[in-house]
Amino acid sequence: MPNARPSAADLLRQKFSRQMSVMYCQEVPDYQKAVDLVKQVNADVAADTAQSLDLEALSEERHGAIRLGKASELSMMRRLFAVLGMYPVGYYDLSVAGIPVHSTAFRPISNDAIAFCPFRIFTSLLRVELIEDADLRDKTNAILAERNVFSDKLVELLEKQEATGSLTEQEEDQFIEELVKTFKWNDQANVSADVYEDLHDAHRLIADVVSFKGPHINHLTPRTLDIDAVQDNMAKVGLNPKAVVEGPPQRAVPILLRQTAFKALEEEVFFQTTDGKLQAGAHTARFGEIEQRGAALTPKGQALYDELLNKTRAIITPKADGSNVDAYIAELHKVFQDFPDDLNELRAQGLIYCHYQHANGNTAPVDKNDAAALESLIQQGAITFSPITYEDFLPVSAAGIFQSNLGNSQNQQSLNDANQADFEKALGAPVNDLHALYATMQDQSLQSL
């Protein structure tokens, strides 16, 4: 494993991740329960499998999610996250699930940066153009045009960092403090109760993005080694789990990403009124999530995954109320029997990306262009390999996570309206191609043999 010295950006990202976690534990006490449960499950797995795992590092690992309202917020976010060594990777079209956003994940991209602190933020941009009602569309644009979610201090520090390439230690602390504040929950809405209702009727997510003063963090997600144990124990620690774990079924070799969540709580909020007094109301948005990560799949592996997931869902779609969860899981297992579940087979069939290294003592040079020779060295045990962990997200799973916190009665009509070009225009840069990143990682490990 690489262990170069962390860069300034790596250290800032770690600080940011830690402070976000502290803030969210205070804001959503259930999240602390989830973190404690994950720590316990991870310790149990380590004990049961006698693995020497870096539990400390693992228990710090997490991702979060925010939802932005307008292009200028997204491009500013890109510049801010760049200071933390987090770059946009992947394009996710959620309109296919009837959710009027498209998204990317800001994350570290090098082996060393990921190994040091893999913190990621799934970042969605509202697509106002998908609101059907023209009046509501105009109103939404007007409300969003007015709002400024970044403090002057934060922008000033960002501009200094961009101009000079660094900040003093004190400025770095301030930068993180101001950035974390950007994602703080504020129970005072930007709008009246009537406007909130109209937005909510169009889509609950639109109300969540437009009605508030800033892009509050809507969940944080610790990483577990056994998501089924977490799912089974959530109720015991007082959490209300979503009905089904998203992603692939339980397997011997974990692939991609499996995710569950505890449901959002209804919170008291205060709406604006014409006489200046605030009117109490309620809003549901903030929740917690838990993830288990497995091997990154090649395009061939991803195509097989998509095919099998679609096949399963054509037979049975999991209901949000959990009433068919056992049948869904049984079908998922059955259909996924067509996905090899042996590490060597997954590699040999080109379904997963791998890191390759010399086995102890062996330093003989390897002809990387001779696949048969490489294969034979692997068979002899002279070269070993390990799967590259998937660092990204899954659109169908993300839709399931969104929906578990948007209530069950929403109109989930598919819009099927991907528009990566528009997203990149708002972002002010292209997103990185995730397959290119994994392929480069694999290639670099082969080149270093």
Ligand code: OOG
């Ligand atoms: C983001 C949902 C997607 C994930 O882990 O797939 C997500 C949101 O609810 O804003 O975070």
Ligand code: NI
């Ligand atoms: Ni998430």
